[in-house]
Amino acid sequence: MRPTDLTFTLRVSAIVILLMALLSSCATLKPDTYKTLNATKVTAEQIALAAIDLHLAGLLSPEQYGRIKTAYERARRANDTLIATLQLALDVGQDPRGSAAYNQALDTSARLSRELLLLAVELNIIPGGAR
């Protein structure tokens, strides 16, 4: 990847991340839950890909790389749990907003996603930003 590509990627990612951080700060189901889920997915995967590229380029130490990988996987599992609660709500035909499991999963997913974003900023995977 050329340096200009990386700069462009990180700038665009920072914009997406700012949007995602704003949306994920809401701990209750809003009409844009699906948008948030997908914005979060795109953002998280771009962070992971940027981290992999930086690691391959020798710009991220093994320790830093391990931290971002761990943070990503924790947030990913929380996101899977959130999706499972939404799918369960569909199975039983209930509005998920009344489900304690859903609300707890949403809180956990939002918290771990924010931690991933903040770590990405700390490690300069995302310059500037989401703070």
Next chain:
Amino acid sequence: MNVGDSLIALAFNLPRIIDLVAHYQEIVSRPDARPEDAAKAKVFLEGARWTPFDVLEKERG
């Protein structure tokens, strides 16, 4: 396709994706959703799962 190209493609397709999302967000919020609509929403939700880090590594490596 590198990451920059991917983001450009995403930016152009985002309006279409958001339309799709808006459709399914209505489906899931209705207690009387038809089974076939719920099934579509479940498939859509599956698409919101993140790719495991190891898989991204292999794709990149």
